[in-house]
Amino acid sequence: MRVSVGHLASLAVLALTCAAPVPAAAEGGPAWEACVGLASTPDERVKACSTVIDTKSETGRRLAGAYCNRGHGLTERHELDAALADLDEAVKLDPNYACAFNNRGRVYSFKRDYDRAIADYDQAIKLDPSLPLAYNNRGESRYNKRDLDGAIADFDTAIKLNPNYAGAYGNRGLTYYRKRDMTRALADYTTRIKLAPDLLAYIDRGNVFRDSEQLDRAAADYGEAIRIAPTDARGWRNRGMIRLYQGDNKGGLADYDKALQYDPSDVFSWNNRGQAKMRLGDKQGAIADFRKALELRPDLPTAREALQRLGAM
Template identity: 85%
Template sequence: MRVPLGLMALLAALISTAPVPASAEGGPAWDACVGLASTPDDRVKACSTVIDTKSETGRRLAGVYCNRGHGLTEKRELDAALSDLDEAVRLDPTYACAFNNRGRVYSFKRDYDRAIADYDQAIKLDPSMAMAYSNRGESRFNKGDIDGAFADFDAAIKRDPNYATAYANRGLVYYRKHDMAHALADYTTRIKLAPDLLAFIDRGNVYRDSEQLDRAAADYGEAIRVAPTDARGWRNRGMIRLYQGDNKGGLSDYDKALQYDPADVFSWNNRGQAKLRLGDKQGAIADFRKALELKPGLQTAQEQLKRLGAL
């Protein structure tokens, strides 16, 4: 799902690997090909080994192509992934996994109409597949069909009440509709199910925009706790600290944000603001110049440099 850039976190697309029929014999290559814990590289390598042995046919072989296609999608080798998923569909046109995963490839290619058509087919073949509803909702959201997206996320939750991604996605729709109470409820459920970095940032953004700054800072602090080397928690909490007048705390958070993401123009700009408030004029000028170097024409940096006589 695409959301505006800036301080709002991007929602990651759902990774989907539907199970393939179990193997009576198993084996390292098969297990790595169908195992949910395999890395994309390991999945592609293992599934290729299974394909090369020519030991599988029918639904089982379709599942191998489906899983290799998934691995290639995660590696963003989209054309190769599409070829594998086309083959999975050819081998077994009743296999919902292949349509669901091929829909993801089309979605990454921003061909949302084809993505939706594949998700439609996945749902037709397996009406209980919550993942396909959520994925279709993401494509509808990206086409601007907010009501259609909401209906899909709602359907995904009804089919799987423990599906964290669907709560995250529905929460974003509520957020877009400025229904902060329902957005908070969905993000809170998501945190209970999957308390990761984005879960806390998303809820922190709602608290921020609802002017509940202490709660926003607490959620960004939790984001830092679960992912201390990710800049996003630090820079979001830094902003709240500046809002609250805690310039030293804001400066410290932006130091950390830039340690982990030195290309973040807004952290340079905002750290410049913190330094300026703390009386470090030269440090502020250096940060504003860096922000302007990274984003020529950044109005806030230009204005501050002019006020400081440095532009």
């Protein structure tokens, strides 16, 4: 039996924007505080910074900060063109504002214009060599350009500047994983889990264990992902695959039932649940799942081959 890996690897790099620091002043008011406050949500930030900008209550670096922080909120809302316009204005108002360049680089990264992103991160680093975010984010763009050694160098620097930077450990672990250096990837993901034990941290480390054929440890990490985020399909479908590898077809079937409950659009969960049903003797159930997989992806060979073996094609 062949089980499709599909979307089971969580190769997501965590580049970040920063809420830009701005000079303190005696006056500010609630809108200003929400505009620059680190606890503000993206919607709160956009609304508050818009008030600051529209009322023309600030000038100079503080006005640049309002544009930069509104750009931050818009980026988090994936309104990229509006974010880019704000960050262009922030850079125009204060060309020495490192965080504005960092945030604009992030917008270019979302747009997959990695050369422009790197140019902005270069400028942010030139203006503020102590900004870990800029190194981390430049590493993300270098990773996406397949410059893995350059990416690792940037993540190294981000970690040196901030030894508790969980995202940089995760990104460096991902880069080592891409280089198939499982020992270093495992070390970085383990540190990331110590600093920020979230869903992706456990899935990423589970992937290393999976590819290193340490299946019990992979299943344990995917189980932790399920515990942290029980309504996220990724933990269920990753653990389901391990259970099928280990011959636990009933366990795999149960996990894929959950995965499809939370993400019915995942073609590989349909395919792999079909494999579990086929092994358990549920021919009609398997046929239905393989047909659903082919409906979602007509060129999926494992589903097509399985239907041929079952005499359903």
